[in-house]
Amino acid sequence: MSWSGQGDHTGRRGYHHGNLREALIDAALHLIAEKGPAGFTIAEAARAAGVSPAAPYRHFRDAEALLAAVALRGFERFAQALAAAWSRARPDPVASFENLGRAYLGFARDEPGYYAAMFDAGLPLAAHPALLAAGDRAFGVLREATDVLCARLSKAERPPSLMVALHIWAMAHGIASLFGRGDAARRKLPMSPDDLLEAGFLVYLRGLGLLD
Amino acid sequence: MSWSGQGDHTGRRGYHHGNLREALIDAALHLIAEKGPAGFTIAEAARAAGVSPAAPYRHFRDAEALLAAVALRGFERFAQALAAAWSRARPDPVASFENLGRAYLGFARDEPGYYAAMFDAGLPLAAHPALLAAGDRAFGVLREATDVLCARLSKAERPPSLMVALHIWAMAHGIASLFGRGDAARRKLPMSPDDLLEAGFLVYLRGLGLLD
DNA sequence: TTCCTCATGTAAGTACGGTTCACATGAGTT
DNA sequence: AACTCATGTGAACCGTACTTACATGAGGAA
Secondary structure, three states: OOOOOOOOOOOOOOOOOOOOHHHHOOOOOHHHHOOHHOOOOHHHHHHHHHHOOOOHHHOOOOHHHHHHHHHHHHHHHHHHHHHHHHHHHOOHHHHHHHHHHHHHHHHHOOHHHHHHHHHHHHHHHOOOOOHOOOOHHHHOOOOHHHHHOOOOOHHHHHOOHHHHHHHHHHHHHHHHHOOOOOOOOOOOOOOOOHHHHHHHHHHHHHHOOHHH | OOOOOOOOOOOOOOOOOOOOOHHHHHHHHHHHHHHHHOOOHHHHHHHHHHHOOOOHHHHOOOOHHHHHHHHHHHHHHHHHHHHHHHHHHOOOOOHHHHHHHHHHHHHHHHHHHHHHHHHHHHHHHOOOOHHHHHHHHHHHHHHHHHHHHHHHOOOOOOOOOOHHHHHHHHHHHHHHHHHHOOOOOHHHHHHHHHHHHHHHHHHHHHOOOOOO
């Protein structure tokens, strides 16, 4: 092509869009963030990208496939965010955990579109192995962190690190789902979700025998 | 018409249905359980109830209103289930907690339609005060249980019981959301959700200073 | 350059659900 | 017996899902 492509992410460059697939994922992401996983339509995403309603079907078989692409990109960025938070404070495992928790809630808060596509869309994971794998990679970060943590306990009192990772994940996900998304749909709390999660971690880790 | 309505549970009694509102909630409940909160339509619920597609609008302004009615009934039954589990083992607070956890996960497992309407539908709670109130009543059961539990701690080491209730709720909800629903959409675990939650409770309560 | 080819976009069509409105029905009341 | 009003119907309009036949133009081969 001639007029070299620049940043305009909805911009047409002639008859061919040039980057429609990514533009559709972006459009869907914003629509999901605004109106929930059920509130986006292929037609509306096409409109946002400036193409005809039939164009998206060249890239996605149906709406679920587009949703799955959003979720896949979400899991990848989620894993990156968690890994960054984890390594940022690596010398101190407990501080790293608090970082992980903040990163988890921060992602849910700042990227509601991704988060909803990942966890609220009800995508059949069995039908999307790539999604399952990407989710496992994100969970792997958590798992690595709990491994390090559990290693500080004597073998006799060391719990299964997988179980600990699942507990941590569940509490973070529970707080994010119930309280952690924008003013849109949730309840008022006497403390911030971040503080709530941090306090929960501390109690839980104390219960494991760490801390104290 | 003539052939008088018989036992058919969606049964017409003539031109008028007789109980359409409840029949629509029931139909929506089953559709949600099968296909997720986004997978039900007013038209399909009307078809299941044996009425024309316009009839539901006499009872519900739009699909969201019908969804909210499902969620409302869900919260009421949820509160009942939790209260029953809590009182069943009241002498022993820890056993009661385990009962509560099993009841929580059991409800999510056995009533996926209600659970999805309550927590996955993305209903704007601000627009449905009755839902918020019903949710608070269910949470109240949890809150009462943690009050009793916290009362066993000396005042000096007693944590805010509201915070404890939120932690418990978050972990239960996290496990239910991530692992607790049918084979449909979730991951494989090395242990049952019930056992996972019970273990999490025990670690957490130990961290509070109860147990041991 | 010229032409070929194929990925990618468009237009038009079918089917269906959402929603509204004018109208029909019949249960309860008086 | 007649009135009334909640409740259900049918038809209409619009938007979206998805399909199919056709159009465009980018990149490669001659």
